[in-house]
Amino acid sequence: MQPPDVKIRRKRLDRGIKARTDSVFVIAAPGDIIYVLAPRVLPVVALLILPFFLSEYHQEVLVHASVVGLLALSWDLLACCGLFSLGQSLFFGVGAYMAGMMDYYLHLSIWIGLPLATLSGGAICSILLAPVVRLKGVYFAMVTLMLPLLFRKIIEASGLLGGTLGLSTRGSFPNEWVAVYLGIIVFLGVLFGLRKLIDSDYGLVLKAIRDDDRAVMSAGINIYARKVQALFVAGSIASFAGAFLTYRYEFVGFSVFAWDYAILPLAAAALGGPGTFAGAALGSMILVPLSEALRAMGGLRIASYCLVLMVSIIALPEGIFSFLERKYHQFESLVEVK
C-alpha cells in the first residue's frame, strides 16, 4: 500500500497499431509486421508442422481436436447471429450419415462423397431448422436439443440406415497423412474464413441480428433468410466434420447423434471466448487433448474435466482467447494522479 497522499493508479493504453491497420495496410517497421503477423502465422505453422513430431495416437488426438474445433466454430457462427444451438450433434450426425449413405448405397468415391455429404448435410439442416429460426434463445436451443434425439430414436427403432448396427463403409482416405492434413487444413481454413466473413458487411448483418433483430428488420433486411443462410454455412461445417470422421473410421452409427458432440463444442467455445472464432478453436485445442490426458485418471476423468471447465469459466468469463488478445494489445503502467 502506498501512503494516502501519493495517489497512484494503473493506466492502460491500447497499442495504436490496430487503428492503423484495420483497413489500410501500411506497416513499415519490421517490429510492427511481426507484431501483426505473429499471432496469426505462428499457430498455423505450429499446427502444420506438429503432425511430423507426433505418434499415430497423438495425431489421432489432433484430428479429433480439429473435428471438435470445426463443431465449435459452427456453434460460434450460429451464436454470432443470435441462434443459441444445443444441436451441433444434429449437424454432425446428419453429415456423418450422409457420407455413410453416399458410400454404402451409392458407392461414390470419397472425393465426391465428402463434398457432397458436406453440402447436402448443410442443406438438410437448414431445411429442418428453417421453420424454427423465428424462435430465439432458449426455445431455439430446445428444438435443436430435441432433433438429434429424434433422429437417434428413429434410427434405433425403425432399423433404417443400418439401425443399431450402423453402416460400415468402404471408401477411405488413401493414407493417414491425407486424413490428418485434410482435417487440419479445413479447420484452419474455416477458422480464418469465418473470421473474415464476420468482419465483412455480411457478417455485420449477422451480428446486428443478434443484437437487435427488429432494428435489422426495419432496415429492410430479411433476417430469416440470413439466419437460414447462416444455418447452411454452420450446418455444412459441422456436416463436413461428421462426414470426415465417417470416412476416417469407415463406420457410422447412431452414436454420432450423442450428447458429446453438442456439449464439447459448446464447452470449447465457452472456454476460449465465444464470438471470436479463434476462441472456439483455441478452446477445442485445449479441451480435447486435456480430456485425453485425463484418461489415465479413470472414473475421475469426467469429474476433473468438469472442474477445469467450471474454474476457467468462473475465473475467466471472457474466455482465454479474449483475455490473451486484450493483454497482447495493451500496455499498462502506473501513473501518479495529480
Place this chain on the structure above:
Amino acid sequence: MLQVRNLLVFFENALAINDVSLEVSQGELVAVLGSNSAGKTTLMNTVSGLLLDIQKKEQRRGGERITIMGRVEYEGREIIQQKPSLRVKQGIVLCQERHPVFRDSDVLENLRIAGYLYTRREVKEGIEKVFAIFPVLRRLRKRRAGLLSGGEQQMLAAGIALMARPRLLLMDEPLLGLSPLLQAELAASIKEICRQGITTLVTEQFARPIMPIIDRGYVMENGRLVFSGNREELMDNPEVKSAYLGV
C-alpha cells in the same frame, strides 16, 4: 450527513469525475445540475456504491477499468469501499434514472419486494406512506408496472426507493422524460418527501422544474463542479441562467 471529498473516477483513462467535493447536511434538498455526460449519474453511482459493482463486473468481463479515488463520508464514516447492500442498510438509497421497475409485477408487488429488509407490519406502513405521497399509485395498485405511464413508473420508482426507508435519498434524474405538468407535480412530491425528514440529493438536466423546491445546488460540467450556491445564488448566476434555465 454526506461528505464527498476530492472524488476522482476514471473510466479507463478518461476522467469521469474530476476532483469533486460536495456536502449534504441533514434534512436538506440538494440538486446537482449538469448536462449530458457531466458525470451526474457516475456521482450517484459512486455515492450509492453501485459503481463498485459495475467495476467488478467490468473487470471480470475484461472491459473498462474503473478507478475510484477520494473520500465519501456518510455520517462521519468512510464508505467508499462499502458494498452497496450495506449502504442501503445504513440508509443510502438510490432511485436510478429512467425509472427502473419490475415490469411484470404489479404496483403492490413492486413495493413489497422493495420492503424486503423489513417486517410485514413495517412494509404495510411503508406502503401506506408511499400511497400518501403518491395518491395515484393507490388507484393503480393492481396494475402491472410495465403498463404504467412514464410518470407513474417514475412515481413507483420513487416509491420503491422510499420502501427501503432511506435517510439519504439519491434521485437520479427523476424528472427525465416527463411532461412539464407532471414534472411540477413530481417536484412537489419530492419536496414533500424531503419535508418528512429524508435528506435528498437530486440530479437534473433542466433546472427550471426543480429550482423552486431545492435548498442548495451544485453545477457540474465535464466531471467538475463549476458552481455552487443556494437557490437564490443559482437563480442570479447569469451562466446558470442561460445554460440550465433557458432564459
